[in-house]
Amino acid sequence: MDNYKQQYGIEMYINLDHSPSVEDAIAGLDAGFECIHIDISQAKHDATDEEIITGTKKVVEAAKKTGALVEAEPHYFAGSSNVHQEVINYEEIKKTFSTPEGAKAFVEATGIDTYAAAIGNLHGHYPLPKVLDLDLLRRIRAAIDCNISLHGGSGTPAHYFVEAVKIGVTKVNINSDMRIAFRNTLEQVLAQNKTEYAVVKLMDKVINEVQKVVESKIDMFGSSGRAKP
Ligand SMILES: [Zn+2]
Structure with missing residues (x-):
């Protein structure tokens, strides 16, 4: 991340998505993540309100030392990526x-x-x-x-x-739309290059397709060109 910040000269943050426990969230804080999502009910769907609130508060308290933003939800959230x-x-x-x-x-x-x-x-x-x-x-x-x-x-x-x-x-958290672009393009380039075993040489197209998805979302969210130098 630090290398990318230097390379592109714009603000960037790294987010720890769905940390399943207070310990994991604190490990993320220690590693320098600027955004910590603590999701106690993800790991334990039947966690009580009190367990979720107590755990989330611990992370909020720990994050004060680094200034990281803490994200959470009060109960289990449906689906999987x-x-x-x-x-x-x-x-x-x-x-x-x-x-x-x-x-x-x-x-x-x-x-x-x-x-x-x-x-x-x-x-x-x-x-x-x-x-x-x-x-x-x-x-x-x-x-x-x-x-x-x-x-x-x-x-x-x-x-x-x-x-x-x-x-x-x-x-806004987007994952599956990128995974779909990644997998579909990878399957396509593998089918078109059956004798190439250095798959890394085929990855440019895959990365480009994922990038197109990311750029379309950035536009959709009105965030294009808004990262501060
Ligand atoms: Zn999520």
Whole structure:
């Protein structure tokens, strides 16, 4: 990261996504990560509210030493960063949505910098496009003062993000859309170059396709050209 910062001369931060325990989050702080996501319920889906709040508070306290931003959510967040074949059962998913009252209580109890909201976003890519509840997002935005993040951004129609950014989302996590570009392009170049065993020589095209996805998201989020020198 430090090398890249020097090379490109712009601000960059490194994020520890979904650290499953307080110990892992603190290891990330010690290693110099500027953003720490502590996700206690990811490792333990049935963690109690008290366990989650207590663990998250410990990370918030530890992060004061380095100034890192701490992100968390009050309960387990659905999906996994992969390509899913099943349709999304929104009636089930809705039960895990954030509420403005729940968000406010969690932010106040923990002192986190970034609240990971659940408004229809879920990890992974699904056969049908995702649907975000922007009205709920507006109400969450009005209830809390800290940053809001949206995990599980892959496979979401662009207009939702354009609106979400206007409402005040400052961090969107995308993974599966990049993984899909990586794998599909890799399969394509391998099929086209059956006698090449130095696969590293085929990677330029793969990297370019992933880069296109990243650039399209940066544009979609209105972040293009905004990194400070
Ligand atoms: Zn995530």
